[in-house]
Amino acid sequence: MLTLDNRIPSKFINPIQNALLALSSDCLFVYVSGSFIEGFANETSDIDLFAIHEKEAPIRNALFTNSTGAQAEVECEGDAIVDTEHLTQRRLKEIVDKLRLLDIANDDGAFRNLTNGELQFLHRLVIGVPLAGEEVFNLYRLQIDVRRISCVIASRALLNWHEDYNDALGAIESRQSGTAMLQSRAALADAVDAYLACKGSTNNKPKWRYEKVAAYSPELSISILEKDIDCSIETSEILAKAAERMSFSQHLSQLAYDMLEDLKEQLADA
Template structure:
């Protein structure tokens, strides 16, 4: 897999490794929007360090602790460099727990940070100790992961669809509109997960969509118009009903993929 360039940030991967200073035994990989080709001028350089020896930042870093690792932000460069440091044994436990949730259809219990971690492991590009990184990636059940997430998103979309119908029947148009918009968004999210686009960040929804489907596809254009408000439907009720119709069509596409 080709490593994307960091030239526009005035960086190279050798320079990034020099900045973050991992141990030689640490596994280091890049992931996030830059690795996936979604980045823009406001994007961070997202680095992961899998370590056995521990890690400490320096005076130019800001640390944020999580239950399973520490995220260091390196300041003073043209873009933010974020290094998420996780203990190797902790990572293996997380992978095992996620695999168990895949088998028991309990992925709904995962928070977005853990979903992001699993996604980024699979999409990550090695910068140091590639063989060890590939060994970890080979442990992932990514197909089960993406199918499980897809089903969760599609079921959630159906639930919001039912909420919208109930609100419409009660003439509660604002609630119906909000529920229908969420139903539409999650129907697309569920379809994308079935294609392997499991990034949980809402901000990349359109880029994820257009990485798979052409913008001139009828339902894609209709989704963008409805979701962004460009559609010229006259009333809130009409727009709500159109979003529910389209969400149902997209869910059908998603369910066909995960059968």
């Protein structure tokens, strides 16, 4: 009988077991990751398995190949859905090495060298729970410095914040209320992402942004909701709310900038 992490509902045992039995003999290790492991899952969430193979071979039931080069297949039993991504050890090592070799402390553009897909893969490896091949899994997991992932995500988010903030500012000055509302919300989301990354979050997906904030600070999550909600369609009130939203995003982004510099100093001294 397969023993699973207690965060995973029992309905997934059979499809996970079937997915494991279907793996080829060259599979080095398998781990489970995703929203159930992070504690954000809901009733429609599926399970994400990752299988790392010694060599490249076509997966018979693969539905597609994603941006990281992984072949993906699905195992279903009722409403229990298990997605399995198959990746070669060579590609895994390539992604881990890309992160390790980034000159984050001295190169302000280093964060551009990793794709969003590669960042998400690294995140899922960091939080993953091994089901088979635990020793090899841990060898790769220990090579990842999560501070590097945080720096990359925060740097990207702050760059986006600067662009969205300026766009929102221009919309407010031009009294373009709809654009001001949307761009100020985008700026707030960017600032939240940067702040969370500097606090240790390695998940770069916006899907669970609010859940991540609520888990870190319930008070902050309430403040963000208050700033994000518009209660009027009057132009003057929308513009005033956008300005309030931008001020709050500026506060968060400054905190993130300061924490990012501290992280870079830590990496430079490591």
